[in-house]
Amino acid sequence: MSFLTFLRRYRLSGLLFALCFSGVLLAGNVSLLQAANAVEAPVTESTTATVRKTVLQNGLTVLTKEVPTAPVVTVQVWYRVGSRNEAPGVNGIAHQLEHLMFKGTKDRPIQFGRLFNALGSQSNAFTSYDQTAYFGTVERDKLRSLLALEADRMQGALMTADALKSENRVVISELQGYENSPSYRLSRAVMKAAMPTSPYGLPVGGTKADVEKFTIEQIRSYYQNYYSPNNATLLIVGDFQTEPTLKAVQELFGKVPNRGKAAEAPTPQSAFKTDGANLNATQKSASPIVLREPGSAFLMQAVYPLPDAKHPDVPALNVLDSILTQGRSSRFYQTLVEGGLASDYSGYAANMISGGWYQLSATATPGQELAKLSQTVEAVFADIRSKGVTPEELKRAKTQLRSYILLRNRDVTSQAFQLGDDQTTTGDYRRTDRLLAAIDQVTVADIERVAKTYFAPQKLTLGYFEPSTLDKKAGGAVNSGQTTEQFNAGPPVDPSQVAKYLPATTQQTNQPAQALPEKVVLPNGLRVLLLRDSSTPTVSLSAHVFAGQEFDTIAKAGLAKLTADNLTNGTTTKDALTLAKTLEDRGINFSISANREGVLMNGSALVENLPTLIQTMADVSQNASFPDKELELSRQRALTALKVQLDNPQYVARQVFQQTVYPENHPFHSFPTEASLKAIARQDVVNFYKSHYRPDRTIISLVGDFDPAQVRTLLQQELGGWKVEGKAPTLVFPSVAQPTQVVRRYQGIPGKTQSVTLIGNVGINRQDPRFYNASVMNQILGGDTLSSRLGGEVRDRQGLTYGIYSYFQAGNRQGPFLVSMQTAPEDADKAIASTLKLLGEFRNQGISNAELTTAQRSLTSGYPVDLANPDSLASAILLNEVYGLNVSELRRYPKQIEGVTQAQVNQAAQDLLHPDKIVVVTAGPPK
Secondary structure, three states: OOHHHHHHHOOOHHHHHHOOEOOOOOOOOOOOOOEOOOOOOOOOOOOOOOEEEEEOOOOOEEEEEEOOOOOEEEEEEEEOOOHHHOOOOOOOHHHHHHHHOOOOEOOOOOOHHHHHHHHOOEEEEEEOOOOEEEEEEEEHHHHHHHHHHHHHHHHOEOOOHHHHHHHHHHHHHHHHHHHOOHHHHHHHHHHHHHOOOOHHHOOOOOOHHHHOOOOHHHHHHHHHHHOOHHHEEEEEEEOOOHHHHHHHHHHHHOOOOOOOOOOOOOOOOOOOOOOOOOOOOOOOOOOOEEEOOEOOOOEEEEEEEEOOOOOOOHHHHHHHHHHHHOOOOOHHHHHHHOOOOEEEEEEEEEEEOOEEEEEEEEEEOOOOOHHHHHHHHHHHHHHHHHHOOOHHHHHHHHHHHHHHHHHHOOOHHHHHHHHHHHHHHHOOOOHHHHHHHHHHOOOHHHHHHHHHHHOOHHHOEEEEEOOEOOOOOOOOOOOOOOOOOOOOOOOOOOHHHHHHHOOOOOOOOOOOOOOOOEEEEOOOOOEEEEEEOOOOOEEEEEEEEOOOHHHOOOOOOOHHHHHHHOOOOEEOOOEHHHHHHHHHOOOOEEEEEEOOOOEEEEEEEEHHHHHHHHHHHHHHHHHEOOOHHHHHHHHHHHHHHHHHHOOOHHHHHHHHHHHHHOOOOOOOOOOOOHHHHHHOOHHHHHHHHHHHOOHHHEEEEEEEOOOHHHHHHHHHHHHOOOOOOOOOOOOOOOOOOOOOOOEEEEEEOOOOOOEEEEEEEEOOOOOOOOHHHHHHHHHHHOOOOOOOHHHHHHHHHOOOEEEEEEEEOOOOOOOEEEEEEEEOHHHHHHHHHHHHHHHHHHHHHOOOHHHHHHHHHHHHHHHHHHHOOHHHHHHHHHHHHHOOOOOOHHHHHHHHHHOOOHHHHHHHHHHHOOOOOOEEEEEEOOO
8 A cells, every 4th residue: 555545544553453464563653555656747745855865786775864853763674575475375474584583693693672672772573565674763873783783684684493483473373363353354354355366365464374384494595585685675764964874884784695586576466457457347246255253343344456556546546545534524434424324434545566455444333234334335436436526525635645744754764664665665765756746636537537447346345244142241250369380481681691782882972952842821721832843844732631531430431532522523613524624624633532531632734724723622622512413423433332342352351450450439440331321411421521621621732833922822812711610620539459469350252362461450650759760660571572571581482472561551640550461362371470470580589780771771762762753742741741740851751760770670669569469361262
């Protein structure tokens, strides 16, 4: 799919695994980035004007782009090979190799995740249909170190049979985790039927049957053939100097020999010809594929064949997709969601190296037939085929596409993703620029033509998921005492070994101090934090209202979220569609979500549209009208979402965990139920809105290229008249007692292949003086799944889980400490026993000074990388204020981490880790 498609699907993280496999960590912001177009159109707006392309003698393509807006740089290596180059029997070999690329090299026989962590690098990898990519973003003084590591594993990856055996279990755990999702299983069946002779019809990550048969010889052969410089693109984007960096690249990568059989992996014959013969052929419409399996919601998926990445119709297909799916004004939102047929939907156009497809997915609302859903979808396409689209729709779609590119291209990692995708897919790193220029030339007639060409009903492959009877009984408590298995965790990895293999880093000089926001308090108590950032002509808004789910009662749990979900359903000044068009006509992103402690409003826009963004936020905060029809549709969507959540082991485990840790009279105990959602009346929503949405309980953070004086005037104009009435609602939080022993709970969910386990107890809040000590302790214990003690033992050595993490949820309230992992059901008890044993050893034996130093360096080095993204910076500023911290916390945080001592970490472990008095919850297949 195109980079544009990735940007538009960014919010649909739950579906990304159907298209792209992150082989080491589940990273919601990493996705398949496929092609869109290579039309030779005049470039009208450039994102690549400063890119320099260099090709080394060994064939390695190097793309460099200086972006000196923040002291960070990203390094990425993209190989032009993926599941497209596989076949039944070896399906998943690209993904398996990706995992093994983290196992070390001949010169550095150590888990590479530990090296990346020591550099403070935000590193990961993914395998897609057409590519496999490895990426990391670091402070600029770590650039050469990151280059050295990537050059090392391009030529010297150490692959052993033992490593394959361990990582093979991890991969199978990952695949089975995806199998927990009915939408994944349906998508796999539909894609296989749509493309029976193409590798694009195979799962990107492979199948268990194939993966468990891989031999180390097969993996090594694949590595030798296709991980060659002439089949790779190296990308360097960020704050660096080109000439000395290219010299370093030549020194490190220039000596890597070509060892592949060809310049790239062989490309299979496309299942969808692009000469028109196949795409325009009339075929008999087949009956829908129907899966009847345990599940919670009725699902529909539709797939139509599309041409490859270089086809001249791709710009029009991107515009058509935007008209169909993007925003409330889109055709499918109006017909499916507003029509009460679907609770949600998603659509995307994938244009790959060897073909493409359009996929539409929808979840039916209760009582709606899937046949009616698919008939409505066909009616939308039929209307466009016969009547076309309006000039208004065309203009809006073009504006949205341009805005998405500029807004999502503000951080260096995303800019490198675009370049890597464009270069490896079409051989032209300027492809997105050409696409934007070509989109400007798309006409109403083009949209009608591509609708007729590609979306005729006889070209459709349709699939339905119809859930069988779901056993709603609780699994109950299992093994209330601690398990008795004993597994040797072994000694923790000595950080001196990490230091031994870590490339040297340069010392930063004249590091600029982090800019601090200006704090403004309006007379009505509304707090605003402003930080001017002229690096891009954009603005990021983050707002927090203290109106979260902690105010729900058990009888009407879900009220806070239902209120937040309806804020944009109309105000006293605009109806829902007018609100939506006001934003979408300008390409403004604006979303509202509720969590435990508050309601978050996030927006991003080109800076000239900042007034519209603030006006919209002010309007929905003060004037929401909650129309009956939209409220009822929203309730139906909430009921469907609840069914889906209760079929998700992660959600179920979290609910059981919270309700075990927190007593019934605690605000964190309540979760929505079907009865509580149905009990909420419109007046309940209105009353909640009037009581909780107040200026003195609202905080706004703005980061962008604006004049602070003008913004202060605008804020006073739009929000200064918001009145405070009465006292703000308050809550009583009862004390939470630690359990007196290990408490085990098991929740069975039919149709699942993997288990999710949460282990933890009540933790700390953000203002706890032990917060920084606990942060360092957690980084060592389980802050990273490849470099931590938990990750090194349970994942890397034993291969029992795809990912294991620990974390403190330290907000305004005393949130939990949690260890989270996904395992095969038969491995759950073993993984739990290993984790509890390791927690005990950690608490009793403490940490070494070398571990302390490594963790501190990782946290402080990664912090500037986080703040280099304007959206992340706006969020950090906001949360610091929400948690009652000083605006100087942006500068203070690294110094606080650097000041933590070994004794303080050990004391935090004594205070906060209680492996003999802890809650263990597992959700998975029924026993």
